[in-house]
Structures are given as C-alpha cells and as structure tokens.
Amino acid sequence: MPEQCSPTPAGKHGTKTEVACEECGLFGFLRLLTVIDPQGERSEPLAGVLSRRTRIPKGETLYRHGQQLQAVYAVKSGAFKSYTLLDTGEEQVTSFHFPGELIGLDALKGNRHQYTVKALEDSSVCQLQFRELERSGVRLAEFREQMIKAMSEKIGEQSRLLLVSSRPSAEERLAAFVLNVSRRLEVRGFPSEAFRLAMSRQDIASYLGLAVETVSRMFKRFQADGLLSVSGKQLRILNRSALQLLAKVRD
Amino acid sequence: MAGNVKLSVAGSGGGAVADKRIACQDCTLFQLCLPLGIGEDELALLDEVITARRSLKRGEMLFRGGAPFHAIYAVRSGSLKTYTIMQDGREQVTGFYLPGELVALDAISLGRHPSSAKALESSSICEFSFQDFERMGARVPGLQRQMLRVMSRELLNDELLLLLLGKKSAEERLAAFLLSLAIRFRQRGFSATDYNLSMSRSDIGNYLGLAVETVSRLFTRFQQDGLLRVERRRIRIHDIDRLSLLAGDTALSGSQRIDSAEVPQGER
Numbered sequence: 001m002p003e004q005c006s007p008t009p010a011g012k013h014g015t016k017t018e019v020a021c022e023e024c025g026l027f028g029f030l031r032l033l034t035v036i037d038p039q040g041e042r043s044e045p046l047a048g049v050l051s052r053r054t055r056i057p058k059g060e061t062l063y064r065h066g067q068q069l070q071a072v073y074a075v076k077s078g079a080f081k082s083y084t085l086l087d088t089g090e091e092q093v094t095s096f097h098f099p100g101e102l103i104g105l106d107a108l109k110g111n112r113h114q115y116t117v118k119a120l121e122d123s124s125v126c127q128l129q130f131r132e133l134e135r136s137g138v139r140l141a142e143f144r145e146q147m148i149k150a151m152s153e154k155i156g157e158q159s160r161l162l163l164v165s166s167r168p169s170a171e172e173r174l175a176a177f178v179l180n181v182s183r184r185l186e187v188r189g190f191p192s193e194a195f196r197l198a199m200s201r202q203d204i205a206s207y208l209g210l211a212v213e214t215v216s217r218m219f220k221r222f223q224a225d226g227l228l229s230v231s232g233k234q235l236r237i238l239n240r241s242a243l244q245l246l247a248k249v250r251d
Numbered sequence: 252m253a254g255n256v257k258l259s260v261a262g263s264g265g266g267a268v269a270d271k272r273i274a275c276q277d278c279t280l281f282q283l284c285l286p287l288g289i290g291e292d293e294l295a296l297l298d299e300v301i302t303a304r305r306s307l308k309r310g311e312m313l314f315r316g317g318a319p320f321h322a323i324y325a326v327r328s329g330s331l332k333t334y335t336i337m338q339d340g341r342e343q344v345t346g347f348y349l350p351g352e353l354v355a356l357d358a359i360s361l362g363r364h365p366s367s368a369k370a371l372e373s374s375s376i377c378e379f380s381f382q383d384f385e386r387m388g389a390r391v392p393g394l395q396r397q398m399l400r401v402m403s404r405e406l407l408n409d410e411l412l413l414l415l416l417g418k419k420s421a422e423e424r425l426a427a428f429l430l431s432l433a434i435r436f437r438q439r440g441f442s443a444t445d446y447n448l449s450m451s452r453s454d455i456g457n458y459l460g461l462a463v464e465t466v467s468r469l470f471t472r473f474q475q476d477g478l479l480r481v482e483r484r485r486i487r488i489h490d491i492d493r494l495s496l497l498a499g500d501t502a503l504s505g506s507q508r509i510d511s512a513e514v515p516q517g518e519r
Contacts, residue, residue, distance in 0.1 A: 152359035
C-alpha cells in the first residue's frame, strides 16, 4: 500500500531518518483500517483510528507510568527509551525503541502503562487509537489477529533482549547490545554497519546494569581492538564476526 | 470466577493430571487458559481446536529450533525450557515455562520456531493448531481477547525480568530470578513462596549468565541468611521482603510487586 504513505524524506546527510511504511510494525494494520470505496479505490485509512507523524521533541514524554492505555505507537523516526524510577530517584532504563518498532503493547493487560517513555532525540510516532476502534467499523476479529502477530514479534524481540542482559561480563553485554541495535536497524531497512546511537552512555549503562565508566572504557577498548569505531554518538562496526565471537550470540 | 484458584504445587507428588483426554472444563488451569464467561457451545468448539493432549518425558523435545510453526502449546503440568545453540555450539537457555503458560508465542509472526523446547521434568501439554485458532477467532472473539491478554502478560513478565537482570551482582540476579518465578507462580494461583525449581542449577546459571558454582554458592548463602530454604529442587522462601529488597524490587511497579501482606498466613 505504498500509495498511502508519503515519500520518506532524506535526513540531513542524505541518510533516511523515517522508517518506510512497509517496514513498520503498524503496516499489517493498514489493510484493515483502509476503506475501499465502491469504485474500488483506496481512500486514506480511517480517520481517527490511525494518526500519523506526531512530532515528539527530544526529552518529551510519550506516556507516563500509570497512565491509561489510549493508543499503541509506532516509532516513525528517532528513538525512545522506557524507564522506571527507583526509590532512590534514579532512572532505570528498561528498553530502547527504534523506528518501525511498536510501543505500548504491554499495556493491553491491565490497560495501564507500566513504564514512562521519553524521546531520546527529535522523533515522530504514528498512533493506533484504541478508543476509536470500536466505533470505526473495523473488522475486530481481523484486527485482533493482526494484534496477535504484532505481539508475537514483540515477544521474540524481548527474548533476544534477555540474551543481551544475561551475558556474564561487561564486555559480552556491551558487544551483544551493539549487535542487537544493529540487527534491529537492519530489520527495518536502516544501515546496520554505521549508525547513530541515540541514547547517552548513561542510558546504556543503566540499561545494561554497568557503570558509565565501564561502558566508556569498553567502547575505547573495542575501538583499540579494531572491533568498531565510535565518535560521539556515531558508531561503525568494523569487525562484526569478532564482535559476535565476543558476544557469543548470533544476533 | 477468576482469582482464588488454589492448586497444589507442581511436584507435590502423586495425583498429577494423568488423563490425556481430560476436557477443558475439567482442567485445573481452566481459569487461566480460557476467557471468562465462555459458554458451553464455545467450550465444545475449543475441544475441537485442541488437537492433542500429550505427555512429555523429562528431556523430551517438544519442537526444534527452525522447525515450521503449526501449533501453540499450553503447559498443563511440569515445565519446559527453550534454548538456542550458540555459535560456539553451547546451549543458551532463552526461557522457562510453567503450568498455565503458553509456549511458542514468539513463533506466530515468524512462521517457524526461533528456539527449541524441551521438557525439564515429566510434563503434560495441550497442543492447539494455530490455523484452527485463527479460524475460530471470528466466531469466538473472547478467545482472541484472551490470547492478547496472555501475550501482554508474557511481555510484562519478560520486561520485569529484563529490568531485574539489569543488576550488577550475581546475588541480585539470582534473587531477581527467584522473585520473578514467585510472581509467575502467584499469577497462576500457585504458592509464591513454596515451589519447585524444575530447572537444573546449570540451566539457571546459563540463563542468568552466572557460573554454576556461583549459583550453588549463592543458594547456600541465601539459606544461611535465612532468606529461604532449599531442599534439592524445592524452594521455600522465608523472607520475601528481604529477597525483594535484594532483587531491587523498588524497580517493580505496583501490580507486579509481591507484598508480604498478600502472602497467606499458611505460606509465611
């Protein structure tokens, strides 16, 4: 259904910043949300159910812990982090979300969000409005079928993430993390060898359960060993197989 | 109808569900598996969807990684582990499945199984064809809704574990693991403080990224500290508050936190 999607604009350096609709986790829903008029022509997806490209500036919150589920979101561009606040007031990062990935599926049970989600850089999201569904005339059975597929994909993603955080050493964990990010970008049609890490070293450390200094030291060591190069947030994988060997994962 | 299902803990010996042809309405996991308020006719339909009820011996494979996906499995009794084989040929445990949980949910979107599944002990499972499930979805919307709830719960449980595993020390990781099992048992109406660890110490170590010796040493220490009692595979948690504290339970959000107040007197 590419005719429904606006062309993907190129980013500052000619690199693409938006995920193509076909690569997006919401794409499967598009078919269900599109009304075909008697002439057989497709119209825009049902207004009100799917809202597109809402801009979320860097540092803005998409939703907060405890908030009621209103919509499921797909990252269109940029990146997000989910986190929870510890009693100490410290942030504990629970996950990162990249373009094409769905956010909020875990709130289907209980109808409340368990984590707070914040934009790591200027980002945009497309939203599937749950409230509007019932009265939109969508074939709900097919919709749920699609939802089940989306959840299945998410569950697979989660178990790969568990592999990352279960790596015993700091070195293995960081290597597994870099490969995981690379794979997720590749799946959605982004460059997977050279990319930008939207999250801070602090976020990475919090997510992996490592000290910030350890993360920085490891990046330096990986660089010295010729595994990758980092400059600021730009990362380039130079020796993927060595990284895989280190991470002991296939990711 | 839900809530207050009190079941005997798996491994309490004898009397295990043995009848393979037992109908859904007679199953102890009925409330966990099926949508609330499902009617008689719909129940009959469900018996159509469930193509097989099987028993697995300890160590028996349910499916292999890479195999095409046809069916979803519900654990009725016993437990399973899923794992993949790493580049260096070693096994990496990717998950454990307890009674009332569904196995292979991650295969729906892929059309094949991303990991292999094996029984950790004598187990019984229900198998239902996903194709039939989809066909029935339109007729019994409650089924789809229930599936979505179950999947959402699985996502939450995984997130919780991810959160807990993002901890630095071996001690915190093992405490987090035991706590996450406690939560999963409780969600299914089992005791949160007295359960069987069907997985070996080496599976646990593998899953948590710890050496087997570390896992064993920590169990001994937890016991000395009065946190819990271990008798081979049976775990009795004496001080769930301290275990939670150790696991960094402050990170848990309300609905997932185990409050000692919720643990019935008999279990404390």
